[in-house]
Amino acid sequence: MRPSDDLDSDAVRRWIDVCVRDLRALRAEIDGINVYPVADSDTGSNLLHTITAAREALEGTAVPGAGEALAVAAEAAVHAAKGNSGIILSQVLRGMASSAAGVDVLDGAALATALRSADSAATRAVARPVAGTMLSVLHAVSTALPDGDGDTDAAGVATLAAKTAAEALANTPNQLAALAVAGVVDAGGRGLVAVLDALVETLTGQRTSVPVQVTSHTHADETPxxxxxxxxxxxxxxxxxxxxxxxxxxxxxxxxxxxxxxxxxxxxxxxxxxxxxxxxxxxxxxxxxxxxxxxxxxxxxPGPAEPSVAAADRAVVAVVHGQALADLIGGEGTPVLVVDADGEPSTEDLLTLVTGTAAAHVTVLAGGVRLTAAAERVTGHPMLEDRDVVVVPCASPVQVLAALAVHDPERRAGADVVAMAEAAAATRRGEVVVAAEDAITWVGRATAGDAVGFIDGEVVLIEPGDVERRIERAATGVLDRMLAVGGELVTVLVGEHAPDGITDVLAEHLRAERPDVELVCYPGGQTDAVLLMGVE
The missing domain is CATH 3.30.70.1150 (ACT-like. Chain A, domain 2)
Incomplete structure (x- = not known):
């Protein structure tokens, strides 16, 4: 193959030809590791079908420049694209063509810009991009490419892109549970690495590829x-x-x-x-x-899971408000979906959260009444017919933490759900909020700006006065009322607008009044409540 330092129209044709050759050779391998979003063993076939249409469009077509060649290939790929991976690949070509419009030869800087444009186009096309997929690999490439003119030629940019893609592909099982469970890398990402390796070969004349570890995944034991x-x-x-x-x-x-x-x-x-x-x-x-x-x-x-569910076929996921709380839960290895304050998760967000675990039995812990209701609505979705999805009722994030604390993956699935539900129900919940407007409550009139204390959803006190002191009084007042009927552990989630030092105030108060009670405080990041408290 004749090497070329930069990408002209002939190089685009050769690149597409090599893509077809390599994706044809890799089709069975890529189909064999296709487990996400559906284990239907067709990613390699879809990629090959899509890129073959691009090659056929270029055959016999006179195109004077690289930009026009990419446009012809992109239009054919978009119209023939099959599957998620095929559409994403077509958008890679479309993004590159858009960036290279009117350009005869792409040098290193122009190729880097075109690949970044490919990342933007592909990401924009997908309603909810998921980490650990073909899009993650593409974005890693976009981020690693040089920005500006520089001295790197197109061959150098392609080599860097292929190397970065291979490294990002190897990391996909760490980003997506479905891949980790199956012991494979992302199938679409593997195809993208092949496409970039083909670009390197086109521009350098050397058929070299960064080794990629791929473990076969068999569907032989599954009932289609x-x-x-x-x-x-x-x-x-x-x-x-x-x-x-x-x-x-x-x-x-x-x-x-x-x-x-x-x-x-x-x-x-x-x-x-x-x-x-x-x-x-x-x-x-x-x-x-x-x-x-x-x-x-x-x-x-796959068909329905057997009644006895192994630990590897079970998962617990959470849906919460507040990024700090999501980081806390996610840091313990639990997949978590963070939702904007006062918002609700979309159906696709919840479906992706559940299906991304690759588990047959999924327990959902949702940190609020509205979040729990949204999760319950999606359990009957046809896309989840092959999974047993159970929502543990939680009215507060502190109940989610209580449920997670007793989760034991070695227990039988049913017994574990019961244990988590009992822990959540046994956790009394309190909160301190700042009144946004005047209101009449069971304990009197609240004026905008007053600190209002709740226990299990009912107003129990109102504290007017100095901003910082009123929150401290409300917090200790709610805590005393909750502990009046017993308790050994207090969990506090600190909101984004909580005053500095509030956790020290609570710790000092408990040392003086209830030294037998343990206190743990975490940043919650919630904006609707200054403090969320749980007593167990």
Whole structure:
């Protein structure tokens, strides 16, 4: 192969040719490690199908520059793309083509800019990017590339991109539980590494590849059952607006997961979703434009788990408000979804959280009444038919922490759920908030700015006066009332707007009044309550 320091139109053609050759050779290997988002063993086939369409479009087409060659390849790939991985690959080409428009030859700086554009285009197309996937590998590449003119030629940029991608791919099992459980790297990411290795070979003439550890995953012991469908179509939108596309993503996310709405041309979009209702997915498109080139394929997912669930087939996940609390829970190895204050998680967010564990039995701990209700609504979703999903009722994040404290993966699944539910129910909950407006309560009138104390959702005291002192009085007052009926452990989650030193005040108060009680305090990061307290 004739090497080239930079990427011209002939080099683009050779690159696509090498991609087809290598993805054909790797198809079985990539299909064999395909476990996320659905273990349907088709990622390698989808990538090959997509890139083959790009090659066929370039054959016999006269293109004077690299930018035009990339545009031809991208348009064909977008229209032929199959599966999540195929759509993402098509957006990689589309992003590069957009950056290189009108450019005859891409030098190192231009290629780096094109790959960063590819990252933006692919990420923008996916409704909810997930760490540990093809997108993570692509973003690692984008971040590592030099920014600016520099002296690195295109071959050097491609070599750095391929090396970075291989390193990011090796890290994907540490980012996504489904991969760790199966003992594999991400299949789409493996395909992207092959694509970048092909670019290196095109520009250097050397067929070298950074070694990638890939462990085969077999589905031989699984019982296939077509529970859901992969629905793909092109959608022509007469007058697209950002709000309209956001509404389409939301509608598709309510039906299933792996939602992609990718630009496919002027007023045209490539739609992809895994869902149980084919008609509803098409109707969502009809509400916004004209669907065409519709393709539907069954997704073969494992059958129901046996009644006796091994520890590796079980998982506990959490849904909370407050980044600090999410970091605390996630630091202990529990997958956690953080939701904006006063917000609710989307259906796709919850589906991704549950399915990302790759576990047959999933226990959900949601840190609030509304979060618990949202989690309960999704348990009956058709996408979760092959999993046993149980929501432990929690009205406060302190009850989530109590449940996690007694979680034992060696116990039987049912017994473990009961233990966590009992721990959560036995934890009395208190909170201190600052009144946002005047209100009448059971214990008197609260004026905006007063500190209001709650126990198990009921107002028990109101403290007016100095800002810092009123919060201290409310906190110690709530604590005394909760401990009046007993307790051995107090857990406090400190809100984002809590006064400095409040935990010291509580510690000193307990040492003086209840030295037998243990106190633990954590940053919660919540904005709706100054303090959240739990007593066990």
């Amino acid at each position: 059952a077509p529970r859901t469908w992969e629905v793909m179509y092109l959608l022509t939108v007469p007058d697209p607006t950002p709000g309209e596309l956001s509404g389409l993503r939301k509608a598709l996310s309510a039906l299933g997961d792996s939602v992609t709405v990718a630009e496919a041309g002027e007023r045209e979009y490539a739609i992809h979703v895994h869902c149980a209702d084919i008609g509803a997915a098409l109707e969502a498109g009809l509400d916004h434009g004209r669907p065409h080139h519709v393709r539907v394929e069954p997704l073969l997912t």
